[in-house]
Amino acid sequence: MEKQKKIKKELYWNPYFGGFLLGLVLILVFYISGRGIGATGGLKGTVIATVDAVAPTHAQDSPYYAKFLEDEKSPVNSWLGYETLGVIIGAFISGAVSGRLKLKVEHSPKITSRRRLIFALIGGVLFGFGSQVARGCTSGAALSGMAVLATGGFVTMLSIFGTGYVVAYFFRKNWI
Amino acid sequence: MSKNYKLKRLSTRRYQMLAAILILLAAGLVLLPDYQKHEGIEPQLFINKAMSNERFISTDIVADKIINKDPSFVLVDVRSEAEFAKFSLPNAINIPLDKFLSEEADNVINQEIVDVVLFSNDNFMANEAWLLGNRLGYTNLYLMKGGLNEWFNTIISPKMPEETMPREAFELYNQRKAAGLYFGVGSIEVPAVKTIVKTEPVKTPVKAPVKVVPEEKKKKSAPEGGC
C-alpha cells in the first residue's frame, strides 16, 4: 500500500487535466494582461543583456540589440523575463512535490550521454534560431497564438509538427 | 481481470462524456444568437456624459495654465490646418476634426498622462470631437469654454467692468489684462509691449508641443507580446 502511494505520487498528471489547467492559465493571462505566454522572450532578454554587458559598443551599433536597449530598463527586467523566472520556480516546485529532482542526462539506452548532449546542443541552437525567425516558439507563437485564433500561430504549429514528423525517421535512433 | 476491464470501460465512458462536453461548448458558440457589439461606452453612459458640465474649462484657467507652463495639459486645436496656420493659441497642436480619430492623433488623445483641452472657434466643433472621444471611452478630454471667440472676448480684449460691479469683476479684469499682456497685446507701456511681441511668437505657434512626447504614451491598446 505504501509503495503504491509512492508510485502514484510520482505519476504524471492525466494529460487532459494538464491541458485543461494550461488552458485556464492561458485564459487568465489573456484576461489579466491581454497577452499570451512565452518562453524565448526571457531568454532573448538574457542574450541581449549579456551582449550589452560584454560588448556594449557592439550592442549599441547593431540595429537588433539597439531596438531592445532603447528603454532604460534592462531587457531581462521585462514581463517575459519575470514569467520565465516563474516557469523555472514553478517547475522546481512541481518536481520537488513529485520527487523528480535529480541531476541526470535522460537518453535512450541505445545512445551515450555524450551523443545525447551533442544533439541537445544542436537542437537548442536550431530551436533558438528558428524561434527568432518565426517571432515566437511553441508557447509564444503556437499556443498563445492559437488561443486567440491568430493565423500565425496555426501556421507555426503546423510547420513545427509537420517538419517534426518528416524528420522523425532520421532521428529515430536517438529516441526509440 | 474483470475488475480491470470494468475500470477501463468506466474510463472510456468518462472520456466520451468529456468529449461530449467539449463539443457541446464549441457548438454552443455556434448556436448562440449573435448580438451586435460596439466599441466604446454604453449609450446610457454616453448620454450622461453628454449632459455633464465637467468637460468645460474656462478661458481664464487655460490662460493661467499657459502662462505658468503647466505640463499637465496639452491644447488641441480641432480647426482646419489653414485656420490653425493663421492663428492659434501658444503651444497648441493642430488635429483637424477629420483627422481626430486617425492613428497619429491617437497618440495625443488616447492617453492618460496629460489632460487634453480641445478648442475651436466656438464650442461646436470641439464638442463634436469631445463627444466622439468620449464615445470611445477616452477619459481626459476637456473643452475650452466658448472657444477662441470667448478667448478673444476675455483674455485678449476683456471688457471693462462697470463701476457699479463688484470688486471681483475688477480683479478678474486685471487678471485678464495681465494675461493679455503675456499673450502679446499688453497695454501699459509701449516698450514692454514691443519686447513681449518679439519674444512671444503668438503668430507662429510652436507646432510640436514641448510637453507631450507621444512616445511617453501609456498605451491602452494590447501590449506587445510574443516569445
Added chain:
Amino acid sequence: MKELEKTKRISVSAVIFLLVIVIGLLTFKKPKHVFSTDAKSTLNELLTADPILTSAGLKAMDSTAYVLVDVRSAYEYNKGHLPGARNIAHNEVLIEDNIRFFKNLTADNKVAVLYGENPNWALGTWMTLYQLGYTNPKILAIETQYTDKVFIAKDVQIEKPDLDYGTTLDSLKTKKQIPVAEPVKVIEKKEAPKVVVPVEKKKKSAPEGGC
C-alpha cells in the same frame, strides 16, 4: 514514467467549467441599447453631411417632413418652446416610447429637428441618436433663452470666428504703439478708463452651462 489514467479530476474540472459558462449565459443580459454606428462613420457623417439646419432652411422645408424636438428638460420646455415642438429631454432618449418615436420617424422618413439651449446640447442628443442608428436627426442652429417671462429663440452661427484673429491680433499690437492710458490699478482709483475695442463685436455671451 507512466501518467495518471484516472479521470476524476478532469471530469470534475470540466463540469465546473461547463457550469461557469452555463451560469454566465443564464445570468447574461443582452445590452438593451447598442450603438450600431461606430465613431469613425459618425465623424464621417459630421464632416460630409452637415447635421446643422438653419432656421431659414427649416422654413424652406415642408412642414410635414419634420418634427421639432426640444431636448431640454420638461421644466424648461413648459416655460416656453417653439410652436409644435415635442419634448424629449436629452436624458430620456432611451425611454421606450421615445425610442419608438424615433424609430417611427425613421420609418416615415421624417427629420427630427433637434434644438436645445444652444446647438451644443442638441449635438449630444444628435450624436446619441445617430450612433444608435437613427440617421435622420438634424440640429437646428438656434439658441433659446427664457428671459423676462418671454421665450426667445435666435439664430446662431456655428463655428464662425467673431474676428479674423490673426489680423486682429496684429492690429491690436500695432495700435498699442499709441500709449493708451490703461490703468492697471483700476480698483484703487475707481476710474472708468476707456477701453480700446478695435472691432465692434457681435455680442455673443455664452449662456451659463452652455457652450
Added chain:
Amino acid sequence: MGPLIPNGIIPEQWDYVIALLIGLAFGYILEASGFSSSRKLVGVFYGYDFAVLKVFFTAVLVSVIGLYYMDYLSWLDITQLYVHPTFMQSAIIGGIIMGVGFLAGGFCPGTSLTAVAIGKLDAMIFTLGLLIGIFIFSELYSVLTPMLSQGDYGNITLDKSIGIPADIIILSIAILALAAFYFSDLVRAKVKKVFY
C-alpha cells in the same frame, strides 16, 4: 471589462507580479504533465506517447472556447488581446527550423526550462544552445531582415484570413482535436511500448 491591466482595472505595477505567478502556474503544469522529459515529448513523433498532442490541443481548445465565451458575455474584449503577428514566410521557415531542432534536441524552449529546474543536464545544454541560437540570429539580423519582413499579414486572426466565422472554426478545431485524441490512442495501442 477585461483585459484587466490594459484597461487599468488592475494597476500596471502588478504586471510583473502577475507575470511571475502566471509563469509559476505555467511551469508547474508543464512539469506535472511530464513535459520535463524529452523522451516523453518526442513520443508524439514516434507514437509511443501522445501527451504533447493531448495537453497542447486541450489547452488550446479550453482557452479559445473560454475566451470566446468571455467575449460573448462581455467580460473581455477579444479585440484588445495581443494577436501574434503573421509573417507567412518567416513563420513557415522558422517552424521548419524549430521542427528539426525539436527532434534533435527533444525539447522546446518552455519545456527545456522546466527540465532545467528539475536538474536535467541535457536540458541545460539545450538551453545553452537556445541562447547561442538567439545570439547567432541577433548577429545575422541585418542580413535576415528582408526575408523576415516578407508576407506580412499583420495581427490577423484565422477567421479573418480565411473568411469563416470564428465559432465555426472553433467547432471544427474541437472535432479535429477529438478525432486526433481518439486516433492517437489507437496508434499508441499498436506501437511498441517504449519505457523511459
